[in-house]
Amino acid sequence: MTTLEQQRRASGARMESSRRASGAALESSRRASGAAIEAERRGADIAEDMQRIGAPERQPRRLTFVPPAGGVPATTGRGSYTPPASGTGGGIASPLTEKTATVDGKTVPDREYWPSGLKSSDGLFVLPAIKTLNLTDANGAAVKIQLANPEGAA
Incomplete structure (x- = not known):
């Protein structure tokens, strides 16, 4: 014990x-x-x-196999030439000259102005904003430039 x-x-x-x-x-x-x-x-x-x-990782996809195509056999091209019609447009000939108009016995540029004009950022002044400007190119063709209303849609 x-x-x-x-x-x-x-x-x-x-x-x-x-x-x-x-x-x-x-x-x-x-x-x-x-x-x-x-x-x-x-x-x-x-x-x-x-x-x-987050989202699980995307598994990359393999591109599908496209069997190679053979070459295109050579052929003789054929086309017919049509000269442009004389006297039709081809653009504006430079230089552009502003047209003039006679108003109240004075010669002024031939322009149209937007009635609302262009307001200054502080709203104190309203400047004239041209709506349409009429010009003549070197070939004597009329050229009309129409500008957007600075206040938005008329």
């Missing part, structure tokens, strides 16, 4: 080993939580979390 002293020593040894085991478990828990806190501060898991939340 074991003596009382031996029982106390055995009990003390069991308590010591139990305390050492619980101390080791607490130490490893503290180390793990410290590593987790450090990883959280560095944002290591944020990228993974964002990828999990």
